Structure formats: C-alpha cells, structure tokens
Amino acid sequence: MRLKKAALVLMSFLFLLAGAAASASAQGVIVPGRCVRCPPENPAVTLPRALPIKSITIDTKISGQVATTHLEQIFRNDTNATLEGTYLFPIPESASIVEFAIWDGNNRLVGEVRSREEARRIYDEIVRRQRDPGLLEYAGKDLFQASIYPIPPRSDKKLELTYTQVLKAESGTVSYRYPLGTGRQLVSIGSVAGRVEIDSKDPIRNIYSPTHDIALAHHGTRNARLSFEVRGGREPKDFQLFYALSRDDFGLSLVTHREPGRDGYFLLMLSPKDELTEQEYAAKDIVFVMDTSGSMAGDKMEKARSALLFGIRSLRPEDRFNVISFAGEERLMENGLIAADERGRARGEDFAKSMRATGGTNINDSLVAGLKQFGDSDRPRILVFMTDGLPTVSETNVDRIIDNARKARPANVRLFTFGVGYDVNTALLDKLAAENSGVADYIEPKEDLEIKFSNFYSKINYPVLTDLRLDMGQVRTDLVYPRNLPDLFKGSQIILIGRYSNEQDLDNVRLRLTGRTGRASRSFDYSNLDFPLRENGNDFLPRLWATRRVGWLMEQIRSNGEQKELRDEIVDLGTRYGIVTPYTSYLALEANADQTVTGGRSNNMQIDGQDAAAGASRDKDSRQLLKSRPAASAPPKEAAKATTGAVAVQQSKRDRAQQEMKTIREEDEISSSAVRSVGGKTFYQSDGVWTDADFKADARMPETVLTFGSEEYFALLKREPRLGEYFSLGERVVVVLDGRVYRVNAAP
Numbered sequence: 001m002r003l004k005k006a007a008l009v010l011m012s013f014l015f016l017l018a019g020a021a022a023s024a025s026a027q028g029v030i031v032p033g034r035c036v037r038c039p040p041e042n043p044a045v046t047l048p049r050a051l052p053i054k055s056i057t058i059d060t061k062i063s064g065q066v067a068t069t070h071l072e073q074i075f076r077n078d079t080n081a082t083l084e085g086t087y088l089f090p091i092p093e094s095a096s097i098v099e100f101a102i103w104d105g106n107n108r109l110v111g112e113v114r115s116r117e118e119a120r121r122i123y124d125e126i127v128r129r130q131r132d133p134g135l136l137e138y139a140g141k142d143l144f145q146a147s148i149y150p151i152p153p154r155s156d157k158k159l160e161l162t163y164t165q166v167l168k169a170e171s172g173t174v175s176y177r178y179p180l181g182t183g184r185q186l187v188s189i190g191s192v193a194g195r196v197e198i199d200s201k202d203p204i205r206n207i208y209s210p211t212h213d214i215a216l217a218h219h220g221t222r223n224a225r226l227s228f229e230v231r232g233g234r235e236p237k238d239f240q241l242f243y244a245l246s247r248d249d250f251g252l253s254l255v256t257h258r259e260p261g262r263d264g265y266f267l268l269m270l271s272p273k274d275e276l277t278e279q280e281y282a283a284k285d286i287v288f289v290m291d292t293s294g295s296m297a298g299d300k301m302e303k304a305r306s307a308l309l310f311g312i313r314s315l316r317p318e319d320r321f322n323v324i325s326f327a328g329e330e331r332l333m334e335n336g337l338i339a340a341d342e343r344g345r346a347r348g349e350d351f352a353k354s355m356r357a358t359g360g361t362n363i364n365d366s367l368v369a370g371l372k373q374f375g376d377s378d379r380p381r382i383l384v385f386m387t388d389g390l391p392t393v394s395e396t397n398v399d400r401i402i403d404n405a406r407k408a409r410p411a412n413v414r415l416f417t418f419g420v421g422y423d424v425n426t427a428l429l430d431k432l433a434a435e436n437s438g439v440a441d442y443i444e445p446k447e448d449l450e451i452k453f454s455n456f457y458s459k460i461n462y463p464v465l466t467d468l469r470l471d472m473g474q475v476r477t478d479l480v481y482p483r484n485l486p487d488l489f490k491g492s493q494i495i496l497i498g499r500y501s502n503e504q505d506l507d508n509v510r511l512r513l514t515g516r517t518g519r520a521s522r523s524f525d526y527s528n529l530d531f532p533l534r535e536n537g538n539d540f541l542p543r544l545w546a547t548r549r550v551g552w553l554m555e556q557i558r559s560n561g562e563q564k565e566l567r568d569e570i571v572d573l574g575t576r577y578g579i580v581t582p583y584t585s586y587l588a589l590e591a592n593a594d595q596t597v598t599g600g601r602s603n604n605m606q607i608d609g610q611d612a613a614a615g616a617s618r619d620k621d622s623r624q625l626l627k628s629r630p631a632a633s634a635p636p637k638e639a640a641k642a643t644t645g646a647v648a649v650q651q652s653k654r655d656r657a658q659q660e661m662k663t664i665r666e667e668d669e670i671s672s673s674a675v676r677s678v679g680g681k682t683f684y685q686s687d688g689v690w691t692d693a694d695f696k697a698d699a700r701m702p703e704t705v706l707t708f709g710s711e712e713y714f715a716l717l718k719r720e721p722r723l724g725e726y727f728s729l730g731e732r733v734v735v736v737l738d739g740r741v742y743r744v745n746a747a748p
Contacts, residue, residue, distance in 0.1 A: 027053075027179050027236070028089030028161070029187050030075050030148055031126060031135070035084050037149065045081040049132060050187040052076050054156060058178055058194040058239075064201065065167045067176055068098070075157045084149035086126060087159065090179060091142050095165040102148065103158040124714075131709050131747075133731060134186035139717045139724030171254035171529045172246065173206075173269075175537075178239040180230070192230040194239060199223045205251030206244040206269035206493060210540045210663050211237045237664075240540070242269070249273050250465065250488070250513060252526045256500075257541040257680075260534055260738050265541040266477075268496040270513070272464045272488055281490065282463040282517050283318035284380040285337055286311075289370040290355065291387040291420075292325040297357035300388065300420065300449065305352055307453030311384075312348040314461050315340035322373050323351050326366030327359030328393050337373060363387060364395035364404055367432070371408040378519040380463040380487060381413045385432070386453075388420035390644065398428045405432060412467065414438045414487065416460075418453070419649065421445055426652040427643040431559045437484055439656065442649045462490035465515035465522065473510050475531050476501050481548040481659060488515070495662055497545050506531040536722070539680030543664060546577040551658025554581065557640055558652065567640075576693045578670045578682040582640040582651070679725045681735070688746075690729040694736040703741040708732070713744070 030051040057072040077083055091097070101110045122145060127135050144161070151157050167174050180192060194212075198204055203221050207214075212228040219225075224243075230236065244253035250272050258264030288308055296304065308323070315321055320337035321344070324330050333351040338344045367385060374381045395401055405415075415436035417429040420443045433440040441456070443449045468485035480498030488494060509529045515522055550573050553566050567583060574584030635651055642648035657665075669677065674685040682693040706713045708731040717724055723742060726735040731746040 027187070027189065028071070028073055028087060028144075028159070029053075030085040030087050030151075030157070031130070031186075032077075032083045032085040032151070035082050035150070037084065038082050045079040047079070047083075049134060051083075051085065051151070051157075052078070052188045052190070054190045056180070056189065056192045058192070060176070060178070060194070060196045062167065062176065062196065062198045064199075065169055065174055066164060067167050068162065068164045069178065071161045073159050073161075075151075075159070077151045077153060077155055077157065080153045082153055083151040084147065085151060086122065087144075087146040087148050088123065088138055089144045089161060090138060091144055091163050092165045092177070093142055095142070095163045097144060098162040098164055099160070100144070100146065100162075101160040102146075103160075104150075108160075128709075128714070132186070133708070133728050136717065136724040136728040137186075139721050139727075169245075171256070172244050172251075172526075173242050173253035173255055174245065175255075176241040180236045180238050189236050190232040192236070193227070194229070195225070195227045196241060197223070197225050198243065200245055202245040203247060203251070203273060204243055205246050205273075206242070206253045206271050208242045208269055208493075208495065208662065209240060210242075210267075210544060211240045213663060214241075244269065248524065248526075250524055252511070252513070252524075254529050255538050255541065256531060256535045257538040258500075258532060258535045263499045263501045264531065264533075264535070265538075265545050266498060266500055266531065267538075267541055267544070268470075269493060270488070270496070271493040272490065281316070282380050282466060283316070283320075284382060284460075284463055285320045285374060285377055286315070286382045286384065286460075287322045287324065287337075287370045287373045288312075289324045289326065289366055289383065289385045291327075291361060291389065292331075292355050292357050292359075293327045293361040293387075293389055293392075294358050295361070295389050295423070296420075301355070301357045303448070303450040304386065304420070304453070305355060307450045307457070308352045309349055310450075310454045311457035312340075312345055312352065314457055315345060316461070317341045320379075321348065323348055324366055324370050324373075325351075325355045326362050327357075328362055329359075330362065330366040330369045332369065337375075360393040361387060361389040361391055362393040363391040363428075364401045365393075367401070367405055368408045371405065371410065371413065374410045374413055378516070380466045381410065382460060383413055383415045383436075383438075384418070384456075385415060385429075386418040386420065387424060387429075389423050390425055391428075398425060401428060402431055402435070406435065409436060412437075416456070417441070418443065418456075420449060422646045422649050423644065424649070425643055426648040427559055430555060430652055434555070434559065437486070439486075440652065441656070442653055444646075444649060459489055459492065464488045464490060465517060468494075468513065468515045470496070471512040471514070473512070474502070475506060475509055475511075479545075479549060481545070481552060483552065497541070497548055499545065500531050502531060502533075505533050540664065542680055543577045543579075543677070544661060546573045547579055547658050547661045547664065549573060550579055550581055551655045551661070554640065554651070554655045555659070558643070558648075558655070562641060574670075576682060578675055578677050578693075580635070580670055582635045582637050584670070676729060678729065679722070681726070683726075683729060683733075683735075685730075688730070689732040689734060691734045692726075692736045695734050695741065701736065701739060701741050703743060705743045705745065708744055708747050710747070716742075 032047050032051055034047070054074040054076045059070045061068050099110060101108050123138065123143060148157065167176055178194065200222050204224050207216065207219065207224060207226065214226045214228050217225040217227060228239065242253065242255060244251050250270060253269045255267040256264055288311060290304060290308060317340060319340040321340050322337050323333040333348065338347065370383050370385065391401060395404065413436055415433055415438040417433045417438065417440045419426065419429050430440045443452050465488040468488065470485060477498050477500050480496060486494060507530050508527055509531055511526045511529060513524045550570055553570050557566055570581050570583050573579060574581045635654060639647050639651035642651060676683045676690065683690045684693060706716065717727070723735065723737060727733055727744060731744065733744040735742050
C-alpha cells in the first residue's frame with residue numbers, strides 16, 4: 001500500500017516553457033479536485049478555488065548573474081475530505097528546474113519532469129472547465145505543473161521547488177523577480193520570509209527593491225545578504241530586486257518602462273564605492289543652531305543635548321564648526337568657525353553642556369546669525385536648525401523670516417530643519433529647507449529625538465560628492481524627482497525618477513555626472529544605457545513616479561497656497577494610480593453617489609464644498625466608480641492646508657516620504673475591496689465591472705468586445721497573454737492596452 005501511494009505521488013510532474021517574459025511570473029497554487037482515487041465513502045465537500053498557502057519560505061543564492069531559488073510552500077487543506085490537486089507554478093524564461101519534492105508526512109518524495117505540451121493541455125482544460133478568471137493570470141506564462149495526491153483532510157501539504165536562471169543585465173542593472181503577487185485572485189497567502197545572498201567578482205552597487213522593505217544583513221564589496229518578511233493578510237506583491245555590478249567610483253544603473261504611444265519612465269540609481277580613503281571625503285563646514293527656549297525644558301532638552309554632543313564628537317579634525325543656541329536671543333559658541341580638532345571638539349562639548357532651556361523663541365535672528373557664520377569656502381556647507389516652537393520673539397511673520405534668510409544666505413549652503421513636537425510651523429520649516437537644498441524633518445512626541453538626530457549626523461558626516469549635476473545627453477526628460485540632486489554621502493544612494501519622451505529608440509546613451517570633492521571638480525561618463533520606445537517590464541515605475549509627483553505637488557500647496565491646477569493634478573494622479581492624498585481620500589465605492597471618480601478622472605467630486613475636478617473630462621455616459629467613504633490610512637481633508645499641529649506635521653512627513661519614495665508602501669495605496677492594482681494599472685469596481693482608471697468614454701479609441709469564456713476570448717489571450725492578468729479580475733472587465741479598449745462581458 002505504501003509503495004502504491006508513493007507511486008501515485010510521483011506521477012504526472014510536468015514542465016512547460018511557453019515563451020513568456022520573465023516578468024510574467026506568478027505564485028504557485030494548488031487547484032483542488034475531487035479525489036477520484038479515494039474510497040467511495042469519501043465525504044462530499046465544497047471545493048475552494050485554490051488551497052490557501054499557510055507560509056512561503058524563499059532562499060535565493062545569486063552568483064554573478066546565475067540565481068538558484070529554493071522555494072518551500074506549505075498549503076492547507078481545511079476540508080474534511082482527501083483531495084487531489086493540480087499544482088501550477090510559473091517560472092522565469094529559460095529557467096531550469098533542479099528539483100521538485102512533495103512531503104508525505106515525514107517522507108520527502110522527489111518528483112520528475114515531463115513534457116511541456118502536456119502541461120499546456122492540462123492548464124487549458126482546467127481554465128475552460130472551471131471558467132475561473134483568477135486562473136487567467138497564468139495564461140501564456142512559463143509553467144511548471146504537477147499532480148498532487150493525496151492531500152489528507154485537515155492537514156498541511158509541503159512542497160519544495162528549486163530552479164536556476166540566468167538573470168538579465170540591462171543598462172548596467174541586474175534584475176531578479178520572485179512571484180508573490182500574481183495569483184492573489186485565487187488564493188490567500190500567509191506569512192512570507194525571503195532571503196537573498198549575492199556573490200560577485202565585481203563590486204555590488206545600488207541594491208534596491210521597489211516592492212519590499214529589505215534588510216541588509218551584510219553588504220561587503222563583492223557579497224551581500226538581505227532579507228524581507230511579509231505578514232499574513234497583506235496584499236502580496238511580486239518581490240523585485242535590482243543591483244549593479246560596477247568598478248566605477250560612482251556606480252550608476254538604469255531601469256526603464258514605456259508603453260507604446262506614451263511617455264516612458266526611468267529610474268537612475270547612483271552610489272559611491274565602499275572602499276573610500278579618508279582623503280576622498282570632503283572636509284565640511286557645519287553650524288548647529290539649537291532651540292533652548294523654555295518649552296525645551298526637561299527630557300526634550302537632555303535628548304537634544306545628547307544628540308548635539310554626538311554630532312560634535314563625530315566631526316573629523318579637518319572639519320570646521322560652530323554652535324548657536326537661541327531663546328529670546330541667540331548665543332554663539334564663537335564668532336566664526338573653529339577647527340574640529342581635539343581642542344575644538346572639547347570646546348563644543350562644554351558649550352553644549354552649558355545650554356539651559358529658558359525664554360521665548362527667536363527663530364529669525366538665530367537663523368540669520370547661523371547663515372552669517374559661513375565665509376568664502378569651497379567646502380560643503382551645512383546648517384542644522386532645530387526648534388520646537390513658533391516664532392515669538394523679534395520677527396514673527398513667516399514670509400519676512402523666509403525673506404531675511406534669503407538675504408543672509410551665502411551660496412551653496414544646505415539647510416536642514418528639524419521641528420520637535422507639534423507646536424511648529426511646517427510651512428516655515430519646509431520652505432526654508434526647500435529653498436536651501438536641504439530637507440525638513442520632524443520628531444513627533446512618540447519618537448526618540450536623540451536617535452533621529454544621531455542617525456542624521458552619521459549620514460552627513462562623510463560628504464563624498466557635492467554640487468551634483470547630471471547631463472542626460474540626447475534623452476528628452478521632464479518632471480524628474482528629486483528636483484535638485486542632493487549631495488552624496490558615505491553609504492548613501494540617490495534614486496532619480498522621471499519621464500522621457502524621445503521619438504526613437506536610444507541605444508548606448510552617454511550620460512555625464514559632475515560634482516565637487518572639496519575644491520576639486522570631478523566628472524564621470526556612463527555609456528551603454530538604453531532608453532527604448534517600448535519596455536513592458538518594470539511596470540512599477542509609472543506609479544512610483546506619480547507618488548513622487550504627488551508629494552512634490554502637495555508640498556507646493558502647503559508652502560505656497562492651494563491652486564486649482566495643482567489640486568486637479570493631484571486628484572487625477574491619485575485616482576489614476578490609486579494613491580492616497582487629502583484630495584482622493586474620500587472615494588466612491590458604490591453607484592448613485594454624490595462624489596464619483598470616472599475613467600481615471602474626477603467627475604463631480606466635491607472637496608470642501610468645491611468642485612475639485614472642474615476642467616477635467618466629464619463623461620456623460622461613463623460609469624460611477626467611487627462613492628464617498630474614508631480610506632483607512634487617508635489623511636484628513638484639512639491636511640492639505642494645515643501649517644501647525646499634529647495634522648500639519650504628519651502631512652509634511654508624508655509629503656517628504658512620497659518625494660523620496662523608493663517602494664510603494666501599503667499606507668500610500670488606496671485600501672478598498674473595490675480598488676485593485678494589477679500590472680501597473682489601477683482598476684475600480686462598480687456594478688460588478690472592473691474598469692481601468694485609464695479608460696475615458698470619449699477618447700474614441702478602437703474597442704474589442706468579448707464574452708467571458710468564449711472561443712474569441714481564449715484566442716485573444718493566446719495572441720496577447722498580457723491581458724490575462726487584467727482579465728483575471730473577473731468576468732466583467734474594461735481595460736486599455738496599447739491604445740485599444742478591451743471590454744469583457746459576462747457569459748449569458
């Protein structure tokens with residue numbers, strides 16, 4: 001009996017390479033069926049669409065550009081019956097299965113691989129028989145398929161799969177992708193744990209994931225170890241990883257995406273080499289301006305003092321610095337910069353220890369005094385300004401304080417502002433930083449001031465390249481973020497995201513990076529970079545760009561006041577890409593609502609009693625897609641205009657995070673059962689129809705109308721397999737692809 005069971009377990013392991021792109025991977029699922037090999041007394045059960053996945057463990061080793069991925073999936077049979085099922089797992093193009101195994105209790109049974117033609121036939125039969133849209137995500141993909149038997153009742157079934165692949169390297173960037181997100185229409189996924197180890201003969205640079213927060217356990221010159229975790233219950237996304245192999249002093253890598261007839265999107269990553277000598281770091285001038293008003297008394301003052309002491313002690317002997325404390329009036333450690341040698345640092349420590357919290361808050365005079373400390377110098381010049389309150393002494397008008405700072409500002413000073421607590425003016429601190437090539441940050445009451453300041457000081461202590469300029473050559477770009485390239489520090493990385501619109505393929509483009517290291521000007525040339533007219537991969541890029549654009553627009557509104565054009569663009573981007581903003585937080589999810597978003601643009605959407613979508617396209621015959629309801633993570637409506645208080649601080653932090661966005665975070669996505677992001681597109685559901693946010697009823701695009709499950713429907717999927725992931729949303733779908741509308745109607 002045991003031999004018979006083992007024989008059954010080992011049968012029907014099939015392998016398919018159907019010619020799909022590597023980016024079209026999807027999660028492995030078990031589609032259950034009734035057990036025809038079980039005794040007649042096997043109870044009748046209601047079968048799930050697919051067996052839920054209890055956990056996933058991924059262990060990947062990349063040597064050079066060859067990746068070996070070992071996967072462990074644990075499925076759960078929650079029914080009272082023994083089942084048999086069909087296992088489907090899409091694998092990357094040109095990948096080779098090394099081993100597949102099924103666990104039967106404590107026995108590990110290794111399977112065999114059979115023909116691709118049989119695998120395709122079995123998949124097609126399942127799709128036609130079950131008419132389940134979720135299965136369409138697997139259309140046209142490279143599939144591994146196996147028969148799984150037995151799956152005992154109320155038990156787990158563990159599978160292991162190992163495959164190897166050669167990773168693509170384009171424009172200096174190596175990419176790796178593991179399928180986690182596709183297939184979510186079919187199956188719920190529990191916890192996910194992933195580990196990646198990279199070894200290379202060349203230095204590894206620009207390690208980056210746009211989909212997951214990765215933890216770098218180790219990053220040496222030629223090897224790196226990283227991991228990620230996803231809690232159960234979250235919307236899964238395919239895990240994507242990029243890195244570059246470069247011997248350059250400043251490694252640059254490129255990722256692009258472009259649909260036919262549209263602007264393209266690019267992401268440039270730039271980072272310095274790890275093995276820098278002490279002489280390659282630029283000596284800097286830095287002034288610390290610290291609020292010591294009465295509101296800083298107590299624990300807040302002690303933590304600010306500890307953070308300042310850390311910053312002073314971290315200075316290098318070649319640096320120069322000064323410290324200014326301010327309350328009702330400013331108090332200078334010295335009239336001018338002093339060397340950060342042993343004697344100078346000791347003097348700075350004594351001054352920091354003598355600071356006491358008392359008096360009002362004189363922001364204007366202390367800021368001007370700090371800016372006047374910088375003389376003529378080729379060094380990087382940094383001013384760190386920290387306050388916990390509103391201006392109450394001397395000049396208190398925000399506009400005049402900003403104007404006075406402009407007049408006192410020397411060239412090339414980076415001004416970093418820190419607001420402590422909620423009693424600060426975010427419009428003032430944000431604008432001071434933005435106008436002086438710096439960044440505004442805030443420490444909320446729940447956050448540790450000392451840790452945040454210390455982390456900041458550690459980052460800016462080692463400038464590597466300043467005054468950066470990037471010449472994009474013949475590439476026509478616009479709306480690139482960040483708007484101004486920040487300085488590069490030891491261990492830092494710049495991620496530049498923008499659009500390009502050249503009218504032909506640009507191969508082997510040459511870019512030039514220039515900057516300064518102290519008094520020395522340096523330039524670096526990069527070639528073999530491609531900006532194609534069509535690139536289907538990296539579909540995360542448009543949404544990532546839109547998130548950064550929204551963050552920048554929100555900052556303009558909060559700093560300069562609300563303007564209709566800015567507000568309308570935020571609404572348009574927010575609804576088209578499913579991004580949470582104060583203007584797109586209250587979304588329609590049912591028909592016959594007062595507030596709607598239609599075809600990716602607002603239609604009579606009321607914001608604070610105003611028509612936020614005036615001037616946008618108004619499609620008389622288009623469907624209502626949204627009904628007023630606050631999203632779980634949405635900021636309040638007043639956040640767009642607030643300048644002080646908790647709402648203002650949190651919105652400023654959100655705007656900054658969006659401008660610096662490297663991954664699409666869950667809290668920045670509209671959370672609703674009627675909103676889905678698939679393949680870089682956002683869909684809204686109304687009256688049972690999933691409609692692409694890019695759809696506009698008056699656009700007069702050619703249209704193909706299909707009936708779900710018809711012969712024409714399956715024939716189209718074979719010709720255009722990319723439609724599979726969109727059609728998987730349901731039996732009624734409207735999607736725009738390559739300038740054509742595809743409308744799927746339910747079968748009669």
